[in-house]
Amino acid sequence: MIKTVQSLAGDIGRMQRESGMVMATVASLADDELERPTRCAGWTRAHVIAHLARGADAMTNLATWAVTGQESPDYESAAQRDADIEAGARQSAADLAADLEQANERLLGAFQALKSGVRVRTLPTWPAGEIDAFSLPARRTTELILHHDDLGTTWELHEADPDSVLDAIEVYVRRLQGNPDSPGLRIIAGEGDEWTVGDGSFRIEGYYEELLAFLTRERVEEGLQYEGELPKLPPW
Incomplete structure (x- = not known):
């Protein structure tokens, strides 16, 4: 997967498409529907949605680091990440949807800033190792389509853009x-x-x-x- 500044517009566009489809699903869920299990062992729908919100924040930090050259905050421990997701999963359906939407908006702004160039091209991450900053939108799209499928609603993988799946x-x-x-x-x-x-x-x-x-x-x-x-x- 070779990504460049020239590929950003298409990658961000696909991310917005998949993000919009996820938000449509999330916004349709009632409080009791958030409690249903998913394809992620031990996680309810609320956990998956909270994970997507915190994942957006983590990618916002990485994209900002790439653009400014200022290292993002230290990674949280696994225990702290789990605690953040548990806290997010206790929100109401409306609050959880709003949390994800706001996180997505912050992330979109950070990705748009990549178009002006970066100071740090290669970023260390866990568990993926070192990644190219310009690959971040495609990686976010990967999270979106996989976890959308994990929610176990009527949406299925074949509804994603073929390039997103690729x-x-x-x-x-x-x-x-x-x-x-x-x-x-x-x-x-x-x-x-x-x-x-x-x-x-x-x-x-x-x-x-x-x-x-x-x-x-x-x-x-x-x-x-x-x-x-x-x-x-x-x-x-």
Whole structure:
């Protein structure tokens, strides 16, 4: 996934599209609907939405760091991140939706500022390692479409922009390539793209949304093609 200042306009546009679809879903949920479980083990819908809001704030810090050259605040501990999400998940449906919308607006402003250039191009993150500042909008879009799907509403991955799904696949393939516990994979998309992880010993084929569902959640959708037992992927 090679991103540049020239690709920002398209990437930010896709992020806004996916963000708008997420907000439409979130705004439609009543208080009791927020308590339902999701595809994220142990998390309700409220937890997922709170996670998206705090994730937006974290990316705002990174984008601001890239533009100003001033290092963002130290990363919170895992315990503090969990506490922030728990606190967010206790909000009403209306307050939680407003929290996410405001976080999205702050993030959009920070991403727009990237168009004027950056002082820090490579940023350290956890768990993705070092990332290109210009890849931030595509990475946010990845979070949006995956967690939108995790909510378990009527929205499905095939409703995302194909380029958004493609970027998400590449984000996760890069993580697999950098993880020594990843199995060897040859990943072939029906749309024509291909990726290799490790020695490429296990071949798996499918269209974008089928591949993404497996790579991110080990979910086997109809149409995914493989032989033998699917390998176990490392947790994120």
